[in-house]
Amino acid sequence: MGAHLLTVTDWSSLVRPSLVGLEPYRPGPSVSELRKEHGLDEIAKLNWNEDLFGPLPGALDAVKDELVNAWMYPEQAYSDLREAVAGWLELPPDTIVPAHGIQALIAAVAHAFIREGDTVVVPQPTYGLYAQVSAGAGARVVRIPNRDFRLDLPALVDAARTESARLIWICDPNNPTGSLIEQDEWSEFVSALPEGTVAVVDEAYREYVDPERRVAREADVQAGRPVVLLRTFSKIFGLAGLRLGYAVAHQELAPFLDVVQEPFNVNRAALAAGRACLAYPERIDERRRESGEARALLARLLAEAGIGSLPSEANFLLAHVGGDDAALAGELVVRGFLVRPGSEFGLDGWVRVTVGPPPLMERFARELAAVREAIPR
Ligand SMILES: Cc1ncc(COP(=O)(O)O)c(C=O)c1O
Secondary structure (H helix, E strand, O other): OOOOOOOOOOHHHOOOHHHOOOOOOOOOOOHHHHHHHHOOOOOEEOOOOOOOOOOOOOHHHHHHHHHHHOOOOOHHHHHHHHHHHHHHHOOOHHHEEEEOOHHHHHHHHHHHHOOOOOEEEEEEOOOOHHHHHHHHOOOEEEEEEOEOOEOOHHHHHHHHHHHOOOEEEEEOOOOOOOOOOOHHHHHHHHHHOOOOOEEEEEOOOHHHOOHHHOOOOHHHHHOOOOEEEEEEOOOOOOOOOOOOEEEEOOOOOHHHHHHHOOOOOOOHHHHHHHHHHHOOHHHHHHHHHHHHHHHHHHHHHHHHOOOEEOOOOOOEEEEEOOOOHHHHHHHHHHOOEEOEEHHHHOOOOEEEEEOOOHHHHHHHHHHHHHHHHHOOO
16 A cells, blocks of 8 residues: 655645745846847846945955865855954954845844734834744834934834834835934934834945944944844945844844854855945945935936936935836836836835946936836826
């Protein structure tokens, strides 16, 4: 007699119930598929806020030199990066938690804090992964609308208190609006945080902000406030494809984040590139200036074409095109430019555009002005 072999007919009854009904992130057609479809030699990726100026100088050589070590687990290099980041930020190394990007850290934070049935508070609109991952971990997501395209910190903290929220997710500068939190807003927010709520602050675009305007939240972490910071090498460092980021967390929280992450989750090439970038911090400042000038150029060119944009402190602009933003984005693809339609964030009539080198911004502004004339309003 043969053994009775089971077959699963309903995986949804076996996975965690909180996963049922959630949609995975679908990035859409790839650049090469779109090039083929529209017969284009090139497509400019102004849709994902990668740094279009490329990796910081020195990073790629460091990767090449490291590849010979690809056969070894990255155990030693891991503490090297921790120390390099800590030295750069003047923080104790045990407050730095390396990871393969902020996306991984969002999952680690959710895994570490959220119990089934907890509530989390999320601004609307903001980066979509906070709500997705929190819901997947079993949390109820309470969304708080932005006010005048800026995070409404008093409303977020009020909601955390009335809902006894486990987490508040904050994005500063915020994606997709580009808005920045001011120091006094932040201080009031931190002092109003209810007991039991942790503020998780995604600072993916921090390095694009003028240092004088940045809120130095590392001090809150060190003082033991309920604050965790998430940072990345995907943006100003130009290393999105290598997947590297880190959390700044209190010494006593950091080991819990390490517990929920895979031990060797950052690869050697990424670690080498990250260390090389930090060896010359002045290159980060140079990139910030370059990117800021390109952002100002894009804002000016759009304004000349009658297209307003929000003040931004990041490497993207939210531009008011009016009318059908998805149709406009579709027309721009045909002409070789990818942008993010605002309607994907609930911002109908807007598009989010990644900043890049000036000649690209000039070509883009010309095409956008032409396409805008042709779309329904
Ligand atoms: C606000 C924000 N956080 C995180 C990420 C992703 O970061 P990482 O590449 O480090 O996973 C992005 C990417 O666009 C982002 O906009």
